[in-house]
Amino acid sequence: MSWHTGRLVGFDLETTGVDVFTDRIVTACVVGCGDGQPVTPRTWLADPGIDIPAEATAVHGISTEKARAEGRPAAEVVEEIVHDLAEAVTEGLPIVVMNAPYDFTLLDREARRHGVTPLTDLVGDELRVIDPRVMDKAVDPYRKGRRTLTDLCSYYGLRLDAAHTAEADALAACRVVWVLAEKWPQLRGTALDDLHAVQQQWAAQQATSYAAYLARTPGREHEAASVRTDWPFVPHQRGSA
Template sequence: MSWHTGRLVGFDLETTGVDVEADRIVTACVVGCGGDIPAWPRTWLADPGVDIPAEAATVHGISTEKARADGRPAAEVVEGVVHALADAVDAGLPVVIMNAPYDLTLLDREARRHGVTPLTDIVGDELRVIDPRVMDKAVDPYRKGRRTLTDLCRNYGLRLDRAHNATEDALAAICVARALAEKWPQLRGTALDELHAVQQQWAAQQATSYAAYLTRTPGREHEAPSVRSDWPLVPHQRRSA
């Protein structure tokens, strides 16, 4: 049985911005889907402890006022998300994350910020990630156009009515992962452990290619050094005193 026909766990965050080192969680979803068991979405709304920029609120629909009024303390939310993912890993389930280094790195930094044991410290090297963005680029590298979750849903004939809603995005990522496996035999025919490892290689190759593109693009050369090849998350760098 291929990994895509069993139960998968989707994970998505909506946040205050796109800086994984500094921005905060606003909403989160961890949802199990498939395997002849009903979906069990777990969702969180956090008070991030900082103002939510208007640009971010426009994307996901959560204002600073709503987060403060209805959100749970950030540390409580971070701990809940980490434990939900750790439970999935403990059950041997792969976690589907669109652009995994963003969500997993930001979650890692939030855990450290709030004194929560990071996911990697709990599960070690047992985490197995399915990243539709990395896989799609690897199997169909010459397709033109963007590769956001909305774009991938459109390309594979899937509906995504409420993009940037954590639950909808987590479920959509699972659907895209399954669609990829259905279309591309090399994905569905690869064992989960091997697929996780090969995605690390693909992500590094893709980062190298993107950095080279920036280097030869006038006006964007300065962006190339900031491109990271780490996958599925950027390791935490301890700062010297």
């Protein structure tokens, strides 16, 4: 049986911004799906403890006022997210995340910020991640156009209602990887452990290629140095953010 026909666990964050080292969680979802079982989403709304910029509110719809009035303390939310993901990992389930380094790195820094044991400290090398962004680029590298989650859903004929809500995006990511595995035999025929490892290689190659593109693009040369090859998250270094 292929990994994609078993239980998948989708994970998504909506945040105060795009800096994984300093921005905060606003909403989150961990959703189980597949394997002939019901879809089981768990969602959170956090009070991030800082103002939510208008640009972020325009994306996910959560204002500072709403987060403060209805959100739970960030430390509690982060601890519960980490717990649910760790539980899934110990059950041997893959975590599906669109652009994994963003969500996992931000969750890691939030955990450290709030004194919560980070996910990777709990599960170590047992974490297995499926990233539709990395996989799609690897199997179809020359296709033109953007590859956001919305774009992938459109290309593969999937509905994405309520985009940029954590629950909708987490579930959509699972649906995209299922379609990818159905379409590409090399994905569904690769064991989960091996697929995790090869995605690390693909992600590094893709990041290196993107950095080279930036380096030769007038006006963007300075951006090349900031491109990271880490996947599925940027490891924490002592003394860093």
